[in-house]
Amino acid sequence: MKVTDIGEFGLIAHIIEIINKRSCKTSSAWSNLFIGAGDDAAAWSTGRSMQLATTDMMVEGVHFNLKYTGWYDLGWKSIASNISDIAAMGGVPLYALVSLALPGDIEVKNITSLYEGMLEIANKYEVVISGGNVSSSKQVIISVTLLGRTTGNKLLTRTSSRRGDYVAITGYPGLSAAGYEILRKKPAVRPNAKKIMIDAHLRPVPRVHEAKILLKNGVRSAIDTSDGLIADLTRICEASRVSAAIYESNIPLHPFLDEYFKETSLEFALTGGEDYELLFTADKVTIDGIKKRVNCPVTIIGEITSGTPGVVKIFDEQGESVNFENKGWDHYRSHL
Numbered sequence: 001m002k003v004t005d006i007g008e009f010g011l012i013a014h015i016i017e018i019i020n021k022r023s024c025k026t027s028s029a030w031s032n033l034f035i036g037a038g039d040d041a042a043a044w045s046t047g048r049s050m051q052l053a054t055t056d057m058m059v060e061g062v063h064f065n066l067k068y069t070g071w072y073d074l075g076w077k078s079i080a081s082n083i084s085d086i087a088a089m090g091g092v093p094l095y096a097l098v099s100l101a102l103p104g105d106i107e108v109k110n111i112t113s114l115y116e117g118m119l120e121i122a123n124k125y126e127v128v129i130s131g132g133n134v135s136s137s138k139q140v141i142i143s144v145t146l147l148g149r150t151t152g153n154k155l156l157t158r159t160s161s162r163r164g165d166y167v168a169i170t171g172y173p174g175l176s177a178a179g180y181e182i183l184r185k186k187p188a189v190r191p192n193a194k195k196i197m198i199d200a201h202l203r204p205v206p207r208v209h210e211a212k213i214l215l216k217n218g219v220r221s222a223i224d225t226s227d228g229l230i231a232d233l234t235r236i237c238e239a240s241r242v243s244a245a246i247y248e249s250n251i252p253l254h255p256f257l258d259e260y261f262k263e264t265s266l267e268f269a270l271t272g273g274e275d276y277e278l279l280f281t282a283d284k285v286t287i288d289g290i291k292k293r294v295n296c297p298v299t300i301i302g303e304i305t306s307g308t309p310g311v312v313k314i315f316d317e318q319g320e321s322v323n324f325e326n327k328g329w330d331h332y333r334s335h336l
Helices: 003-022 028-032 071-087 108-124 175-185 191-202 208-216 229-240 255-260 265-271 284-291
Strands: 033-035 042-045 050-059 092-102 128-136 141-149 166-170 221-224 243-247 278-282 298-305 312-315
Touching: 028 033, 028 042, 050 071, 071 092, 071 108, 071 141, 071 191, 071 208, 071 221, 092 108, 108 128, 166 284, 175 191, 175 255, 175 265, 191 255, 208 278, 221 229, 229 243, 229 265, 229 278, 229 312, 255 265, 278 284, 284 298
Parallel strands: 092 128, 243 312
Antiparallel strands: 033 042, 042 050, 050 141, 092 141, 166 278, 166 298, 221 278, 243 298
16 A cells, blocks of 8 residues: 555554554653644643644645745745644744755745745744754755644644534635635736735735634634645544534635636635634634634534534535535645
8 A cells, every 4th residue: 555545644644543552651751742643733731831833844846836936925834834733723833943955056045035934924923933954955845843832721622523513714715725826827817806815825824813712712623724624624523523514605705716716716715725714613602702802704614513523514505415526635635
């Protein structure tokens, strides 16, 4: 069996199984571990709070193409994706370690632009870039590890969804996919609409503030939409041993998606990924309270059910089940 046979998430499950079988579980480090592999970030107890750690890698030709992505934007996005993972746990991002693998013919001015982009968003969220590593490579690889903490002992996790919860999402999923489509195919789009969609792809804004409000108001289960709404909701359902029903008519589509990508707007919203919105579950009273406390749209799009764990069903306006062949990004089944 090859890695491509089991896909990215099958590989992750296999790695987690090995870790759980072979780790020394009598160590003090293991006993303090609250959440290991399989969530947006790892978490371990330090007494009054939890320490958080996440890591992400951006590989040229897999995550980005330098024909469409400038160095400044690449720096911004590499930090933003990690901040989003800490946010998805309800945490505060603190320290980043940045490792670069670079071809020798890369211009130094490009690395300057890369770090200027990193530092703009890092400063915005008071994150300190505190070290890293450099290596040679045939392609550009950016690996970021981000450390953070909670403000107490509560976390947002993927394991706390329960039957009867509603499924909700912040913002407008699909804008990043639309931005990438504009960069690749260059359709005629009004300047203001073009900027909003391209910025959604190149300069995503992590929902750090919104995640804190979710946690403070009783939400316990959440994930950031990095791989696509269906794919990420599937992760929650697998971890919580539940299933979900999503209704197409409830998906919040930005007016620009309907205007410029009407035929593919729903596909972008459900499978596009890299929106870094918060997808979460809670009771309706909790969600209604959150709507009053955040400065972005919050939309109920479905509900958690007791069906086969990990199964997410999509229903159209007639109540018919809809099958999306592409359910989101998979490193061994998707292509840039």
